Amino acid sequence: MYINEQDNHLEVYTFVFVLFQKVLEQLCQERHKFGVKSELFDGLKKGTTVVEFSSPNIAKKFHAGHLRSTIIGNFIANLKESLGNNVIRVNYLGDWGMQFGLLGAGFQLFGCQEKLKKNPLQHLFDVYVQVNKEAENNEVIGQAAREFFRRLEQQEHQALLLWKQFREITVEEYQQVYKRLGVHFDIYSGESFHQQQAQEVVQQLQRRGLLKTTEKGTGVVDLSSAGDMSSYSTVLRSDGTSLYITRDLAAAIDRKERYNFDEMIYVTDKSQGIHFQQLFQILLAMGHSWAERCQHVPFGLVQGMKTRLGEVVFLEDVLDEARARMLRNMSQSKTTKEMVYPEDTAEKVGISALIVQDFKGPLGSDYKFDWDRILQAQGDTGVFLQYTHARLCSLIHRYGDGEEGAFDPSLLLDQRSISILQHLLRLRLFGGVCTVLANGMKILGITPVEKM
Incomplete structure (x- = not known):
């Protein structure tokens, strides 16, 4: 091997015999690990990686975006694992929020326990579609949805029982689909796990002087460099209930305390880019320097995915x-x-x-x-x-x-x-x-x- 000074490029020569010998020796020694075990990987920094992927919303259709997240996230987790990292695979379910207020109110109006047992996902989806349609022209349903979610946030027994039933049967159905895909998760988490911690996050933001209240009564964090509110993130509704980003903040902090990860990767479609940018900014503003080792892997959308039935x-x-x-x-x-x-x-x-x-x-x-x-x-x-x-x-x-x-x-x-x-x-x-x-x-x- 030497550098050609005239063309200024590297020229590599090898003896066929030596190449045969080395490759065959490696093949004999490594057997079924041949191709993934290499000295080239020895210098790579190894640690604990949390990969959050798939993350469907309970009672909503598992659409093509979730399929992409599942495929891409599984690949990233497999690749990190093959390089010697300790990988924690997290499925962060959309199992909390105002949509559950709507679903809870809708199930009380249109739901049927018998249909729920027979075909759970389909029935929950049908109820969700129906109640959404009704809510467009009926403010009473909107009020009922907000009331049901308020009961959930306050841990009201009957509301929680119905929510738990929805979550458990949906997770069981999803696990069957993941089994077909050959995908597994170490942890099935969700927004609901962090709804109480989200209130603690709000208090921390308040203590640090980061939380501001708007004229409408919502809680926001100013993300503008000039401090003029030209860019901000809403973390609290006017009625005091938490938002998606508030629960994401709580989840990230909890994972760092629980797993002490070296890096955390979120795999979602590209429409959530601003959300994660704000998430990491708020974490850094709260003094969590490890947020610099969090990253969002965005992907494009799949168009025209249909079956013969539509x-x-x-x-x-x-x-x-x-x-x-x-x-x-x-x-x-x-x-x-x-x-x-x-x-x-x-x-x-x-x-x-x-x-x-x-x-x-x-x-x-x-x-x-x-x-x-x-x-x-x-x-x-x-x-x-x-x-x-x-x-x-x-x-x-x-x-x-x-x-x-x-x-x-x-x-x-x-x-x-x-x-x-x-x-x-x-x-x-x-x-x-x-x-x-x-x-x-x-x-x-x-x-x-x-x-x-």
Whole structure:
């Protein structure tokens, strides 16, 4: 290796024998960790990382934005974990706020316990849509919603019982969907966990002289550099109830005290950029220097995600559609192998197609959802990744991966042995490529299939 002074660039030379020897030695030593374990990572700073992602709103539809947050957040968590970090995966549910006042009031008017048990998410969603529609032209419903939320904030028993029922059945339903996606969380948290702590945050803001009261009676924090209220964040309603950002402040402070994280990452769509900018500013103003190690990872929106039946309501609709379309494509392909559980394979391949499509473009850009393009068997698609992995598994299963017995790379210099050694080397290469591909897919959140 030397620097070419004429062109001012670095030139690297290597001996083929040395390259073969080093790569093969590493492949033999690391086996299934080959490709993710490297000396290059030894110098990286490791610590505790909190990743907040997915975070759907209870009783609202699990829309495409939550799917993106789930996919991207899971990838970030997997990547951080593969680099040796202690990762804490948090699902911060939207389980508090005025929308629950509306839902509580709506359920008392239009709800049915029998329908709730039979199809919980659908019934809660139907009630929420109906009460929203009624509230547009009926101020009485708006007043009932505010009253129900006030009862929640004051820990009124009957209101809390209904809220807990909504939350528990919704989380159970979501966990089934996450299981299909191959995603897990260490903690299911939510705004409700921090509604009392939010009042403590308000008191801290007041003690520090950061809280100001407007003419309307709302509590705000001045974020302007000149102190002229040209930029501010509202943290308290005029009736004294907390807001989303107030509970987010309490949640961030609680996580630092509880986990002593080195960094915290929030994964949401780009529309929440200002919210997180204000969140970090307020934390710093409160004296929490660790807020500098918090970051927001924004992403663009998915447009046109529909099933054959129309608009997508729940994430489960998307997964069912991906499985059905993939199963149909597999049944029409001449190369499809016989499988014991074809639906299981179709689901894994369909989900991998959704994941790869999500990562293909710039993270912050919106993209138009197209089923035909996503499920293509060729090109940079999840389907082709799975096919490549399955093909390699088939070759290894049939011929082995060249791992049995000792292998001496120096024999590659012997012309009499070179032909068979090249075949053995190719088999070992297949094994190495299969391992690297599988490990990379797992970091992306894809479950590799061995037959398709």
